[in-house]
Amino acid sequence: MTKQARIIVTADDAGCCEEIDLAIEELARRGVITHVSAFANFGRLNAILQRLKDTVLVGLHLNTSSGRPLSPIATVKSLVGAEGLFHSPTPVHSTEIVASLNRFKRDVVPHYDLSEVITEFKAQVAIFTRVRGQTPTFITVHHDLDQVLLVSSAVYAAIPGVLSREGMLRAGIVKNVVSTFVPEFATANDASASILETIDRAIRESRTAESKLVEVVCHPAVSASIPCQFSAYRRGRFLEFQAWTSPTMQTFLASGIRLDSMLYFEPGATP
Numbered sequence: 001m002t003k004q005a006r007i008i009v010t011a012d013d014a015g016c017c018e019e020i021d022l023a024i025e026e027l028a029r030r031g032v033i034t035h036v037s038a039f040a041n042f043g044r045l046n047a048i049l050q051r052l053k054d055t056v057l058v059g060l061h062l063n064t065s066s067g068r069p070l071s072p073i074a075t076v077k078s079l080v081g082a083e084g085l086f087h088s089p090t091p092v093h094s095t096e097i098v099a100s101l102n103r104f105k106r107d108v109v110p111h112y113d114l115s116e117v118i119t120e121f122k123a124q125v126a127i128f129t130r131v132r133g134q135t136p137t138f139i140t141v142h143h144d145l146d147q148v149l150l151v152s153s154a155v156y157a158a159i160p161g162v163l164s165r166e167g168m169l170r171a172g173i174v175k176n177v178v179s180t181f182v183p184e185f186a187t188a189n190d191a192s193a194s195i196l197e198t199i200d201r202a203i204r205e206s207r208t209a210e211s212k213l214v215e216v217v218c219h220p221a222v223s224a225s226i227p228c229q230f231s232a233y234r235r236g237r238f239l240e241f242q243a244w245t246s247p248t249m250q251t252f253l254a255s256g257i258r259l260d261s262m263l264y265f266e267p268g269a270t271p
Helices: 018-030 045-052 094-107 114-132 142-147 149-158 165-171 188-208 235-244 247-253
Strands: 006-014 035-038 057-062 139-141 174-179 213-218
Touching: 006 018, 006 057, 006 188, 018 045, 018 235, 035 045, 045 057, 045 114, 057 114, 057 142, 094 142, 114 149, 139 142, 139 149, 139 165, 142 149, 142 165, 149 165, 165 174, 174 188, 188 213, 188 235, 188 247
Parallel strands: 006 035, 006 213, 035 057, 057 139, 174 213
Antiparallel strands: none
């Protein structure tokens, strides 16, 4: 008997701008995502929580690489530039996204002051907890900066007992994390085919893992008009949204895939 695939689908970057929030709200309404990871430092957290209500599980997207810090600038000097904005890996051209991010993790992030990262993460956790009325059930880190040891250490210090995406991978709770990122120059058909292939790979991997989840991460937007200071990944977000809302995707997700929840892996919970 074929094992049922256990997939969680997380939409990252909620609470950043209207184009992204509208897309995430629509995917939640359609039931094709199970989790949303939301920023606390763009001033839109309450609005996106109100929109989503309890349709999906909402976690905190910890962030030290886009926008402004919640902490006083004087307390997080190593994280910001002259204008008070976080140091960011955002490239000049969309084709340089991956290379730019890798350079950022290698050359910039290791020079952060650990205590300052902890300070800012605690501020974001506090805002999320106040607005949501509870501490985050799960957390992710923008640009996956917790792949850098300094940042992952700050996560554990700022919110003990709650694993980040990278932490769940290291703990073996999640088998793998795959992204539906598509090239900016892709056609709509190519983007859809690429995303379906990514999900199919996640399904196959999930079926070979004993009681482990595979997470699929998406970054949708209802248009390519994303503020350039936030992200160079703009048209790709719109292509992702088109693919995730297509009839082909609806049929694919209805074909025996179990969309799961991280809640099953909290202490004392049973899958």
